[in-house]
Amino acid sequence: xxxxxxxxxxSKLHPKPTGLKLQYGTAGFRTTAKHLDHVxxxxxxxxxxxxxxxxxxxxxxVTASHNPEDDNGVKLIDPMGEMVALxxxxxxxxxxxxxxxxxxxxxxxIVKKETIDMSQEAxxxxxxxxxxxxxxxxxxxxxxxxxxxxxxxxxGLVTTPQLHYMVYCQNTQGSATLEDYYKKHSQAFLHLTxxxxxxxxxxxxxxxxxxxxxxxxxxxxxxxxLQKQLLVALFxxxxxxxxxxLCGADYVKVQQKPPxxxxxxxxxxxxxxxxxxxxxxxxxxxxxxxxxxxxxxxxATLISTFLKELITEAGLDLQVAxxxxxxxxxxxxxxxEDTMKMTVVCTxxxxxxxxxxAQKFDVGVYFEANGHGTVLFSRAAEEQIHxxxxxxxxxxxxxxxxxxxxxxxxxxxxxxxxxxxxxxxIEAVLAVRGMGVQDWDAMYTDLPNRQxxxxxxxxxxxxxxxxxxRVVSPAGLQEAIDKLVAKYQQARSFxxxxxxxxxxxxxxxxxxxxxxxxxAHEVSLAVY
Ligand code: NG1
Ligand code: ZN
Numbered sequence: 407x408x409x410x411x412x413x414x415x416x417s418k419l420h421p422k423p424t425g426l427k428l429q430y431g432t433a434g435f436r437t438t439a440k441h442l443d444h445v446x447x448x449x450x451x452x453x454x455x456x457x458x459x460x461x462x463x464x465x466x467x468v469t470a471s472h473n474p475e476d477d478n479g480v481k482l483i484d485p486m487g488e489m490v491a492l493x494x495x496x497x498x499x500x501x502x503x504x505x506x507x508x509x510x511x512x513x514x515x516i517v518k519k520e521t522i523d524m525s526q527e528a529x530x531x532x533x534x535x536x537x538x539x540x541x542x543x544x545x546x547x548x549x550x551x552x553x554x555x556x557x558x559x560x561x562g563l564v565t566t567p568q569l570h571y572m573v574y575c576q577n578t579q580g581s582a583t584l585e586d587y588y589k590k591h592s593q594a595f596l597h598l599t600x601x602x603x604x605x606x607x608x609x610x611x612x613x614x615x616x617x618x619x620x621x622x623x624x625x626x627x628x629x630x631x632l633q634k635q636l637l638v639a640l641f642x643x644x645x646x647x648x649x650x651x652l653c654g655a656d657y658v659k660v661q662q663k664p665p666x667x668x669x670x671x672x673x674x675x676x677x678x679x680x681x682x683x684x685x686x687x688x689x690x691x692x693x694x695x696x697x698x699x700x701x702x703x704x705x706a707t708l709i710s711t712f713l714k715e716l717i718t719e720a721g722l723d724l725q726v727a728x729x730x731x732x733x734x735x736x737x738x739x740x741x742x743e744d745t746m747k748m749t750v751v752c753t754x755x756x757x758x759x760x761x762x763x764a765q766k767f768d769v770g771v772y773f774e775a776n777g778h779g780t781v782l783f784s785r786a787a788e789e790q791i792h793x794x795x796x797x798x799x800x801x802x803x804x805x806x807x808x809x810x811x812x813x814x815x816x817x818x819x820x821x822x823x824x825x826x827x828x829x830x831x832i833e834a835v836l837a838v839r840g841m842g843v844q845d846w847d848a849m850y851t852d853l854p855n856r857q858x859x860x861x862x863x864x865x866x867x868x869x870x871x872x873x874x875x876r877v878v879s880p881a882g883l884q885e886a887i888d889k890l891v892a893k894y895q896q897a898r899s900f901x902x903x904x905x906x907x908x909x910x911x912x913x914x915x916x917x918x919x920x921x922x923x924x925x926a927h928e929v930s931l932a933v934y
């Protein structure tokens with residue numbers, strides 16, 4: 407283990423608190439920033455091993471997304487910009503939880519199991535969000551990378567999806583810059599909106615809640631490439647407020663109310679990013695003061711409808727499917743299946759599950775209700791679209807549709823859900839179709855719903871099945887939920903342990919808000 411001498415020396419500077427156990431959860435490790443220094447160092451080590459194994463660039467993102475500012479987290483990004491493979495999540499937990507004296511043994515164990523050639527070059531790229539703890543924690547990642555004799559490149563402050571995209575570009579094109587990212591997405595947006603009816607131009611004003619995070623900084627950078635074709639009024643830009651505090655996509659979605667710090671007029675289109683800008687939700691208030699939320703389900707509906715129409719108009723034979731989780735509003739599922747005649751798949755929570763399911767289709771539109779999602783095109787579908795867009799022998803009508811489709815493909819960050827690219831896509835679809843936010847909202851009416859969370863002694867005693875829609879243990883809980891659900895009309899409810907917080911989440915929907923609230927409350931009592 408001579409090659410690990412430096413690891414042995416440096417790891418003492420990043421000691422693990424004895425007995426602390428953490429799990430690589432829904433989106434990597436997440437906990438109070440104070441407990442993460444050793445985890446960051448070790449994720450630097452693991453990223454090097456993963457890079458040697460895959461002979462590719464690997465990403466390490468330091469963020470805790472929508473969690474409070476004092477938390478932090480880290481996740482690894484695999485060569486094509488996707489979440490790290492499942493077996494490596496287990497190695498991550500193993501390495502993070504090894505006591506100080508077991509660290510080298512644990513490292514060596516992974517090297518052996520994966521038959522890693524330690525002489526292979528490695529390359530790791532690192533990014534971070536705006537949390538006060540992120541800078542020093544990313545330095546711990548650099549330490550881990552360097553003590554295995556490897557190189558890293560620090561992208562500094564970036565959104566999570568930007569880093570995913572950088573990993574993808576490094577491995578497919580050999581280089582990756584943020585400027586390329588902005589150019590690619592803004593050009594596609596400008597091409598698409600050129601096709602908008604003239605009156606729609608006047609409506610291209612958007613209020614954005616930046617959650618006081620990285621998304622606000624990066625939106626400012628993106629704006630410089632948009633040639634004033636999208637007029638953004640940015641709120642919660644981080645200059646005064648606290649990250650995710652009373653603002654951001656998670657707050658708006660869960661509380662079902664506008665963020666603090668935004669000044670919205672009746673009918674104005676608004677959106678919120680989360681703390682690392684991989685989620686987005688839209689909303690507006692109508693003339694009688696009602697708040698209307700357009701969440702990930704509404705976004706998926708808008709985008710999949712647009713894509714399906716273009717595919718039909720272009721005369722292509724491509725299957726468009728939607729992937730959702732149990733949190734998807736029942737009305738959205740019914741609309742997609744019954745009205746849009748689309749295949750709808752339900753997976754477990756966490757984008758890695760949705761992403762994998764979406765890969766099985768020509769065009770897979772996946773969104774979590776909280777606004778995290780994107781669209782995946784199979785390689786064959788993408789090739790077909792690009793080829794047809796270049797073909798001289800098609801009718802004008804088809805040509806128009808295929809060019810819109812081609813630009814839409816270019817506007818999407820297929821590596822992961824991306825608030826900036828999703829925002830541009832939504833704005834472009836609304837502009838091209840000449841739709842306002844109310845027209846979009848009118849596609850279907852959400853069932854009233856409520857999300858709650860409760861702290862229990864040990865959330866892991868709850869296990870689930872059927873894409874988390876039914877409880878397996880503890881015994882009797884599912885029967886209790888079934889009985890409560892039966893009391894209400896159009897009702898549905900489920901519980902599951904969170905993968906990012908120490909809580910159990912409860913979801914309920916029903917025909918009225920009072921019923922949804924009551925059902926969620928009753929189910930929460932059954933969980934205790
Ligand atoms: P958990 O804490 O496992 O529910 C939350 C979100 C996920 C996903 C992850 C990662 C809900 C109900 N859950 O996971 O959808 O986005 O955070 O950020 O919104
Ligand atoms: Zn996020």
